[in-house]
Amino acid sequence: MQGEEVEVGFLLSVGHYDIYVLRLHSAVHDGTLYVFSGELYAESKYTLEQLTGMVRKAYVLSGDEPPYFALNAVFLGARNPDGLRNSIVILMGCSGARDQLFIRALLERGVKAYIAWDGYVSIAHSDKATLELLKALIRDRLSPEEAVGKAMEIAGPDPVYGARLHCFVSQGSETSHAAIVQGGSQALLNLK
């Protein structure tokens, strides 16, 4: 699905795939990650959702584009509570690794691994790194952490912004005691 067809409702409904490659703009606002839809913003639309912070008016950095609706990432696939279970989610936009609450919620929903950038990234670099990541994950059958390591080895951090890919995986069956392993640095974040 591309461009304007990627509406907010679509992002709410995704589910039941093994791998999600989300080539979407994304941004963090007040600590919360939002993923951009391709749906143009209208003040009178989704009124209640705007008031509750479920969707926001969002601009891309390129400047001359009109505002779009962006969805609070925690609602990704929310219409399919089990739809993301055992999947690998790759977010290709900016700063996807910067909302710990979202990542925790995603892992608690059974996502096997979540892979995202820790800052601004150009789409050209994200394209390149994500292709390497997919090759490592699927062709070479590496674990998500290893695949991220390999993709970063080949593509490197973003040449302009320096962002790096990170991998978050759930450890253990008890989601309430889930920990997050950050690929590369292996930093352990306690999510109790």
Added chain:
Amino acid sequence: MSRRAVLLFVLLATTAFSLLLVFREYHGDSLFYNGSTTPSTASTGGGGMRRALIVDGIRGVRSTGNFTDEARKLLEGLGYQSMLCRVRKLKLVFC
């Protein structure tokens, strides 16, 4: 029927009609109420096959190496279920 009763009836009918319009308008674009639990990206069958979804929501910025095509080819070549649809001359890619 007295004039007051007629006026009251008209007032009530107008209010009810307005409420109905507001209700329909609200539910028409509400994400909370609009839409079923069935994903719009519903399965195309092929039980047991691995499936990947590529969502390209970036308008105006096309990848230098045509990312979606390359990713789809890669996934298809490695045994993932693939379906290619076209919507408004844009590619809708389900792999």
